[in-house]
Amino acid sequence: MDTQVAQGTIVTPNAGMNEPLPPPASLVGPLAWLRQNLFSSIGNTVLTILGLLLIYAILKPFLDWAIFSAVWSGPDGSVCRVEGTGACWPFVFAKFGQFMYGRFPDAERWRVNLTYALALAGVVPLMIPSVPGKMWNAVYVFIIFPIMAYWLLTGGIFGLPIVETQYWGGLLITLVVATVGITMSFPIGIILALGRRSKMPLVKWCSIAFIEFVRGVPLITILFMSSVMLPLFLEHGTNPDKLLRALIGVSLFAGAYMAETVRGGLQAIPRGQVEAAEALGLSYGKTMGLVVLPQALKHVIPNIVSEFIGLFKDTSLVLIIGLFDLLGIVQQNMQGDAKWFAPSTPMTGYVFAGLIFWVFCFGMSRYSQFMERKLNTSHR
């Protein structure tokens, strides 16, 4: 090794010459970047200035409202009713517990936090490709964790007091509905998509009927049916849990949409792939599981993530059946609690809720872009 390096040094033509000069300041560095990207021509300069003015015009009043002239502390809405004040943050601070947990009893809120911690402990390593033991990790996330979360949140076991779902609310409901919807919709979608392409007529037509029926009605209708009409058809007094009804409704709805997304991916796989797999003697399950689905799903990652993000935001529709998700409980408090009434209270509540939704949706979007790059093994 040493000799090779030494030899290399000798034959290098640049040996002994001056270090190359850095490129001129007009071509690199921040100034050059500005010039190249923002001020390369008169038109671009004008656009840049207009853009900056626009940003300033939007950002200044917003920052002024949200930070500089905002009210940061106070016992009730009277401090926010003063002329010229901005956002009413004490409203959010006073109601923060409710926004996060709904009416989950104070003494039991550690159970929700523990559930979040357990979820993170499973999901984070699962999402980082370099962490080993994916098999056991998946078993934990998809089998062990849901059981533990169910016990922790509802209680009634190991001496934990029962907390009925009617006391759940806020971000907890949003996350429960979104997580269950997302995890359930994926397998349902794959099964329905494969069913729709099946050669067995019964399976095929059942899948088509289900997908087309569910996609043909709005989510609100499904939730409304489950909440308002279903109880009338059941025996008096038997009321299946409202949250459970909503979860089933959301999962089936999202599943039908997911089925069409997955089918889009399946159709992109050339027939030759299936034929090759069959020629190797692979069974249907192996053909799909080892050859077709891994390729198909990779194609539709952006669409799948769009579905997930859409579903996450759709969770606020559960408000119409009297479940108070994050947005619902913010609205309930700003419309119902006269103690906090002030001109700026509604806007403050909406900005807060919007911020939380954005954090989650943006996180999902970024992760999906990371996965796309990771899985982009060929075809480019």
Next chain:
Amino acid sequence: MKSIKIVGLAALVALGGATGALAQAKTLEAVKARGTLLCGVGPAAPGFSNPDDKGNWVGFDVDYCRALAVAIFNDPAKVTFKPLTSKERFTALQSGEVDLLSRTTTWTMSRDSSLGLTFAGTMFYDGQGFMVKKSLGVKAAKELNGASICLQTGTTTELNVSDFFRTNKITYKPVLFEKSDEVTAAYDSGRCDAITNDRSGLASDQVKLKAPADSVLLPDIISKEPLGPVVRQGDSQFFTVTKWVYFALLNAEELGVTSANADEMAKSTNPEIKRLLGTEGDFGKGIGIANDWALQIVKKVGNYAEIYDRNFGAKSPVQIARGANELWTKGGLQYAPPIR
């Protein structure tokens, strides 16, 4: 509070409700066996029912349910509040998801007849009114000729205001919004001269304005909105209990029994007070509850005036004058039959 949209649904619901109503006779027994009263309340009605900072339910409708819980269990905490939207409230009652509604529901004939419901009384006399800017100089609703009026679409509010202006042969320009918050914000920013809503709603809308003192409620009331607790038809025992809890609150106020002096009053020699507080007669037993039911209600929740003041009085954020809700002895409409 009263959406036109629910009428169509109500027709559907009536089908199911008719069969459901037969199966449910012994609500009181069921409540006692369950150990908690299921009370349907409005999700966000300032002064009537809303969650406080800690998430506990407070309000006028909430206090009524607590009084009912005291009558049945002698414990104001043994009630579970179920927030119900105006669309799902009747189904929830008919299907047995709640034992009663105490959620700003207007007593109308169709609800008594086709929906299979029974109203236990008028806890709160409400009515549609107008709020205008003081600077407009309007003193009565009839002077609003040509005014632009902000209101919520799809409610009976819209219908009432159109009827009112047609009857009086004057014109107005409706400015419609989907949500009540938008109505208030539009009025506040000067998009219309007046807003119309139930007067209790206007009182809470006023608090949301930038300068509440610059607006004023007009004296006119253009519709009748009697609000009260609702139970299912066909269960006269539970209906009687809900009705008499309301009457007991009124009788206690009329006889001067308050949460502060209830124990003192129990020693009174006044026969009316003795019958109310259960030291004479078996009136409680007659409706399937304890004889000192009214005494406990007043001690633990208060009489009608105390409940009213707590939620709409001078110290509450939403202030509504008693007006029609005064006792009949003071010129109002609140009148309870005697306990005899």
